[in-house]
Amino acid sequence: MKRQSKYVWLIVALVASLLPSPVLAWSFSVSPPEVKIDNLPPGEKAEFNLTIRNKDNISHTFMLTTYNPEESQRRPERAEFPDSNWLSFPHQVEVQGNSEAKVKVKVAIPSQQKWAGKDWKIWLSITPEDKDLLVVNYYIRLLVSTGEEGERVETGSHVGLIVGIIVLLLLGCGIYYFRRKVKTK
Amino acid sequence: MKKRIASIILVIILALIPCLPALAEGNSTVTITMATDKDIDIILEPILWNIGDVEPNTEYVTDPYAKWCTITNEGNCVVDIRIKGEDAVWVDNPSAYTWQLSSDNTTAKRKYALLYHIAQDDADSYTPITTIDTQMKHVKKGYEINGKPLTLIGHDDKAYFGLKLLTPNPDFAVDGGGYFYASGGGRKMETTITISAVAA
Incomplete structure (x- = not known):
């Protein structure tokens, strides 16, 4: 340190207080x-x-x-x-x-x-x-x-499975119906 | 034939009925609740304390001592007020010279203390401000409010507080007194006190 001074400034934001x-x-x-x-x-x-x-x-x-x-x-x-x-x-x-x-x-x-x-x-x-x-x-x-716990994940997989089964069944019914129709003609 | 197909579809639907509650459960929605018409808004006045030159191991108090700073609730919700201090640093070179903020009201070499007093609390009651964010609490022994958090209830509610600074012990002691180390006529130190508001 260069020298000791009696005071240290604890001027909190002095500059800010002097300027607007x-x-x-x-x-x-x-x-x-x-x-x-x-x-x-x-x-x-x-x-x-x-x-x-x-x-x-x-x-x-x-x-x-x-x-x-x-x-x-x-x-x-x-x-x-x-x-x-x-x-x-x-x-x-x-x-x-x-x-x-x-x-x-x-x-x-x-x-x-x-x-x-x-x-x-x-x-x-x-x-x-x-x-x-x-x-x-x-x-x-x-x-x-x-x-x-697991609610969202498990039910999410249930939805996919159920929708898949429905689609497959409807598809199967459709194919069966049209085949029968063709045969009857 | 048509009847047979319709029967199959009907059976499928009937078979799926037990699954419907599970489907409904699967659609559990995330809900976000927030009161957008409420806001937190406080105003502090003043925000500066110009102390000037300070001597070692000396006490400085704001003027007025209890109602120096006004906290006004400009928002529309009840808020608790919290306070946190920091180490004081030399403005020109913050890492070169610091004063550590005391965790109580004791001081030492390069360790200073800051305390607050809430207006209308016990006259000599000062609570240390530390580097840990804590609730401002009333000190009014014998009254119900003693130990209760400082709370601003609703718009335009006001609270007042004052500060006390205890400067560190001298860096260099001489006969009956002492000095802070300084370079070129003094050091400008600065610190910050954070006043927080949180919905009560």
């Missing part, structure tokens, strides 16, 4: 505050949109991340979301002044049946990229419940 600050108070909103996805079977995807409204006159970039709330913040029946990589969304969104942006969030559950019949919770965090001493952050509660 573009942001006197954070002014943005997010909707909806909570999203509940029910009956999402393993191997399937669900999508929804969040709306970020920038009420400031200038453009701002917002950062999106996931956050696993502490246990006391989770409803008793809901466990921590197993893997935040199952959620996909843009991690940065620029919103022009006095306008809004829709952010598409996709939830994809892996196809393993061990993920069936679960109830999870995770929060999505939305905060401006620009920082002052105080910065506002919003959490969106995302509640995800997966469908019952």
